[in-house]
Amino acid sequence: MSQQVRGVVSLAKGAPVSVETIIVPDPGPGEAVVKIQACGVCHTDLHYREGGINDDFPFLLGHEAAGVVESVGPDVTDVAPGDFVILNWRAVCGSCRACLRGRPHLCFNTHNAKQKMTLEDGTELSPALGIGAFIEKTLVAAGQCTKVDPSVRPAVAGLLGCGVMAGLGAALNTGNVNRDDTVAVIGCGGVGNAAIAGARLAGAKTIIAVDVDDKKLEWATEFGATHTVNSKLTDAVAAIQGLTGGFGADLVVDAVGRPETYRTAFYARDLAGTVVLVGVPNPEMKLELPLADVFGRGGSLKSSWYGDCLPSRDFPTMVDLHLQGRLPLEKFVSETIALDGVEEAFTKMQKGEVLRSVVVL
Structure with a gap:
């Protein structure tokens, strides 16, 4: 049964973002629905809004995120409902020439969820970096979910999903x-x-x-x-x-x-x-x-x-280093905001006033 949730959408090039009702389908084979707890505001999201990535509007913005797996589709074995995860935008295939040569961080066939999230009128959304995480719940490929120690703060953990990593x-x-x-x-x-x-x-x-x-x-x-x-x-x-x-x-x-x-x-x-x-x-x-x-x-x-990272290897390690007090990830969080604060966060980012604004749900 699909769900209706709130999410931040860029409807047109250069226009202010807006909070819209989003339809999230049930996960299909190899997919997962994740309840988002926190998502950083990255410069890449602003590039999407400005048409600097491509023109596949409307975009569902947000990608530096952490949350809890709510449900998974058939054939998903690496994550399960209740797992605390950081989302990544490079779900490796395991079978391309890079993966087969032991270089999965260079995977040439990374993938995202096959189903599309939509607006209420059925308009398909393009999720930023295949994630779309300025939203209460999002649909991703299960391989985009990386389990980490759940004792880490979501607002800190999510930043490993892109810029900090x-x-x-x-x-x-x-x-x-x-x-x-x-x-x-x-x-x-x-x-x-x-x-x-x-x-x-x-x-x-x-x-x-x-x-x-x-x-x-x-x-x-x-x-x-x-x-x-x-x-x-x-x-x-x-x-x-x-x-x-x-x-x-x-x-x-x-x-x-x-x-x-x-x-x-x-x-x-x-x-x-x-x-x-x-x-x-x-x-x-x-x-x-x-x-x-x-x-x-x-x-x-x-x-x-992406820092030549392999999320399954690097995300848990970086979280552990942070929890040991050796990696001050908390210093990247300049402020926490609500979903309706993303547009203002873009302005602060452009002025150089913040390292990261983080949406907390």
């Missing part, structure tokens, strides 16, 4: 930070500060935060940055080299995703150092670098999609 993974998985490494992170919003937290967790000896906003640099210090650079006032490459013995950082994470920040990352790394791009560029952006510099400097230029 992307940043942590950019440092720990893609960047492979080691003890005593030097690390620079460009862009100190949610993703960048998560990369800083990951570098600290791994034991990096020098962690340099780079941003144009002093408030964000203050946040970066709280997450473990040992030095800060305001690149509006100081040449970031020279500053990073000056803080690393003149060599540049072993790892530079670009959490902004613009040509100018990537060039800074490229030249701010040590010879044979690593650059990790985790900030999301728009399709119109172009990058020019002297090919001789790319060849002559060696090292690695990597992209990090």
Whole structure:
């Protein structure tokens, strides 16, 4: 029997979001209905509203979520009603060439629920990142549900579903930070500060935060940055080299995703150092670098999609580290809001006033 619940919908490009009645069908084969307890407001949700992802309006927004499985469809064995889960947007298939080679975090055939949630008039909704979690209950593929320790606060746990995991993974998985490494992170919003937290967790000896906003640099210090650079006032490459013995950082994470920040990352790394791009560029952006510099400097230029995470492996580990007091996930939660506060949260996000607003149901 389908259910009627409230959810936040983007009906048209650039228009304010609204809380609408949503029809959620019973879970079919391989699907689950999850009662959402908390969902972070991510920049990706704003990109959906602005038409920056695609034009498949209307969108059911929200994807950084945690909640409790309410019901499951046939053939679901990994989760059961009552399980506390974090939702992820990469339910791996287990049978593509990446999965069969033991690289499921690179799965080329991730999937979502096959059924569609709809408005009352039957209009099908496009769920953000295949989740749609600014809602009281949502329908997802069962593989998008990752069980974690239920003693963690939902408002904290849900943030691992996207931005925080992307940043942590950019440092720990893609960047492979080691003890005593030097690390620079460009862009100190949610993703960048998560990369800083990951570098600290791994034991990096020098962690340099780079941003144009002093408030964000203050946040970066709280997450473990040992030095800060305001690149509006100081040449970031020279500053990073000056803080690393003149060599540049072993790892530079670009959490902004613009040509100018990537060039800074490229030249701010040590010879044979690593650059990790985790900030999301728009399709119109172009990058020019002297090919001789790319060849002559060696090292690695990597992209990090979702922090190269495997949710079934990484989410429980990060929750456990948080519960041990080693990973301060609570610092990412700037405020908690209701469903009808999402539009205002977008405004605060654009002004740089919050790391994360979190919808709590």
